[in-house]
Amino acid sequence: MKTTSPLPLALDRIGLAATLLLPLFLTHVRIMSEIMMDVLAVGLLARSACGLGWGWARLPWVRIALLWWGWQSFCSIPGVGIGGGNAFGQALLAVRFPLMAAALQNWTLRDARPRQWMAALLVGCCLYISLQILVQAVFGYNLFGIPRFPDGTLTGPYAHPRAAAPLSRLLLPSLMLGCAWAAKRAGRGSFFAMSGLAIGAVAIMVLAGQRIPMALTLLGIALCAFLYRPMRPAAWAAAAALPVLVLLARIFSPGSFRHLVLLAEHQLAHFGQSPYGAIFTRALVMARAHPITGMGYDAFRHGCRDPRFFHGLSWFNSLPDGGGAAVCVQHAHNHYLQALTNSGLPGLVLFIAMVVAWLAALWPREGAHRAWRIGLFAAIFVHEWPIASSSDLLNLPLGGWAFLLLGVGLAEAASVRRTPPSLYADKPSSKND
Incomplete structure (x- = not known):
């Protein structure tokens, strides 16, 4: 929104600076990314009161997100949840994540130039993390002198x-x-160029050696x-190259190979007795005891050690004591x-509805920069893929990366909706840009 008034103009500049600094601080300096x-989040509320308006609050995904946040906060009230005042406070503060995404969509990234700057920053962060992985694979140390794990x-x-988790999204x-x-x-030569890019992306993830990020990258591609459509032959080329890349990892990065192949095979063959199977069992046992309100924010951390939940599931091959x-x-x-x-079956339903609303708003229909928007859609899709291990939804840095990519994707999708279709009517190649 264009303005010449001092306060809104100052808020706009602060908001834009915070937006462009966010990916840099998510890469390094976590505390600054929190700030x-x-x-x-606060700037969006202030700017809305200073002329931007509150129309963003009526967006379907925002309404569902606020319902999800409100229900989780209720479930975290001391006496309803088990985490006490600290958990309740954390539940209330969780609203800053959807508010940040709404700020990017409806305020700081409304104009094309900031969106171009953000795209360059995200690609730069992706290349930086990839370069560090490659340098460490070749020389044994990253650019800071840190050796392999x-x-x-x-x-x-x-x-x-x-590094693999945020890289799989970026x-x-x-x-x-x-x-x-x-x-x-x-x-x-587009086939060879695209194939080189796709194979390079898969190769970096193979070197990174983390099972779930690797699988999510393949799903996203x-x-x-x-x-x-233009990318399909290149995707097949990357799929054909995958076994070769894994075998090369066995030579050049045995630790990556061990994690990707040997450990993954063992855990899949004995999932019920693996740490992931035990966590799955404990979460379901806890949820069965509190199906409506759950146990509040950070329920697993606060309730996991309760001996009442030390048992398995009759229908699952889990350990007797879980x-x-x-x-x-x-x-x-x-x-x-x-x-x-955290918030029982109602909270789960609201969370699923929120994810569906995100994906519906992000859907990459025809228009400018469709390939970029497809990539952003895929990043959120794999981030919320249900059959995967993941970090805490609202934990940084990965949670920050996810909501940043969500906000960028929503801003790009909104820009296409604001553009008259006639501007693209004479550009049939735009669906592939």
Whole structure:
């Protein structure tokens, strides 16, 4: 929104700065990313009161998100939930995540130029993390002098192997942007250019050596190829190259190979007795005891050690005691199990409705920058894929990356809806850009 008034103009500048700094701080300096998210959430409310208006609050996805937040907050009230005042406070503060995404969609990224800057920053972060992984694979140390993790896996720019999860989300829109460029500029060589990009993306994820991010990347590439016809041959080429890349990882990064193949095979063959199977069992046992309101924010962390839940499930091949206290971690490692244990079946239904509303709003219909929008849609799709282990929904940095990509995708989708269709009527190639 254009304005010349001092306060709205100052808010707009602060909001834009926070938006563009957010991906940099999510990559490094986590505490600053928290501050940028808070600035955007509070800034949206202030800017709405200073002329922007409150129309964004009537968007379907925002309404459902507020219902989900409100129900989870109710379930976290001391006496209803088990986490006390701290859990209730955390539940109330969780609203900053959807508010941040709404701020990007309806305020700071409404104009084309900031969206272009954000696209460049996201691609830059993707390339930076990929470069750090590649350097560590070749030389044994990343650019900061940090060696491989003790188990042999690669850590990218970090001290621990946590680069693969955000990279699996960032790779999809970055890859699609590269494929769109190849479709327009490479001519007859577009197949080779796209194939090189797709194989390179898969190769980086193989080197990263994390099972779930690797699987989600493959799922995301398949979804992108389904929605973007020019990329389909390149996706097949990447699929054909995958076994070769895994075998090469066995030579150049044995730790990555061990995680991707050997450990994955063992856990899938004995899922019920694996740590993931034990967490799954404990979450369902807890949810069965509190099916309506759950146990409040951070329910798994607060309730996992209760001996009442130390048993298995009759229909599941789990440990007799469900793993006891040894399985207890900070969260349920799945967003849907997290919603269920935090806020019961109503909370799970609201969470599913919110995800569906996100995907409906992100759907990449025809128009400008469709390939980029397909990549953003795929990133959120795989982030909320239900059959996967995941970090806490509202934990940084991965939760921040997800809501940042959500906000960017919503802003791109909104820009297409605001553009008259006639502007694209004489550009039949726009569906592939």
